[in-house]
Amino acid sequence: MRPCTGPSRSPGRVTTSNGPAKRRPRSASTASRPRLQPWEERGVGPFRIGAGPSVDGLGDPQLCWVVECDGVRVFHGGDTIFHGQWWSIARRFGPVDIAFVPINGPIVELPHLQPPSPFNAVMLPEEAAVAAHILGARVAVPIHYGTLHKSPIYIETPRAVERFEKRARELGITPLVTPPGEWFTPRNAPVH
Numbered sequence: 001m002r003p004c005t006g007p008s009r010s011p012g013r014v015t016t017s018n019g020p021a022k023r024r025p026r027s028a029s030t031a032s033r034p035r036l037q038p039w040e041e042r043g044v045g046p047f048r049i050g051a052g053p054s055v056d057g058l059g060d061p062q063l064c065w066v067v068e069c070d071g072v073r074v075f076h077g078g079d080t081i082f083h084g085q086w087w088s089i090a091r092r093f094g095p096v097d098i099a100f101v102p103i104n105g106p107i108v109e110l111p112h113l114q115p116p117s118p119f120n121a122v123m124l125p126e127e128a129a130v131a132a133h134i135l136g137a138r139v140a141v142p143i144h145y146g147t148l149h150k151s152p153i154y155i156e157t158p159r160a161v162e163r164f165e166k167r168a169r170e171l172g173i174t175p176l177v178t179p180p181g182e183w184f185t186p187r188n189a190p191v192h
Contacts, residue, residue, distance in 0.1 A: 038063060039092065046070065052089040054080040057121030058113065066093035072186040075099040075135055079144060081120065082127040086134040095136025098176075098186060101128035102144035103164045105157035124157055125164035133171040140168050141176045 036051035054062040065076045075096040105124035109116035132140035149156040168175040
């Protein structure tokens with residue numbers, strides 16, 4: 001999400017990218033490098049980076065990321081909904097050791113997206129645990145929860161962490177809940 005632009009712009013409003021995004025200026029060192037598209041991979045130093053397809057509940061195409069370094073493979077799901085590409089991502093880039101998955105399952109009612117959708121704009125906690133399971137993760141870290149609840153335009157699903165932990169454990173995944181901004185190293189998490 002980013003600030004609204006155009007004639008309806010007002011302070012505090014945000015929008016999804018329902019049109020071409022304004023591109024930030026790229027530095028001279030990155031301007032010549034093409035951006036990754038879905039299913040592409042790139043090596044950068046000791047890292048192997050893969051881009052997978054993703055989408056949010058408002059229809060915005062996105063990318064998810066699988067990054068591997070020193071034998072540890074990490075997935076980051078961004079703001080995705082549950083979609084049918086999980087199995088393809090697992091075959092192409094998996095299995096992953098640690099999956100960072102969004103769990104807040106918000107219902108979003110933005111003035112410029114009317115009539116509003118009654119469906120979740122991001123995965124529900126249970127869906128996030130299932131996505132991590134399909135990806136082969138042994139550890140799943142919930143992200144994007146507890147900080148954006150702004151009724152009536154952005155209503156997060158209740159008890160997200162509790163529900164995520166329960167479903168992850170049922171699937172044999174270790175949930176790793178850390179406070180926002182807290183660091184951990186993969187060797188502190190039980191990985192493959």
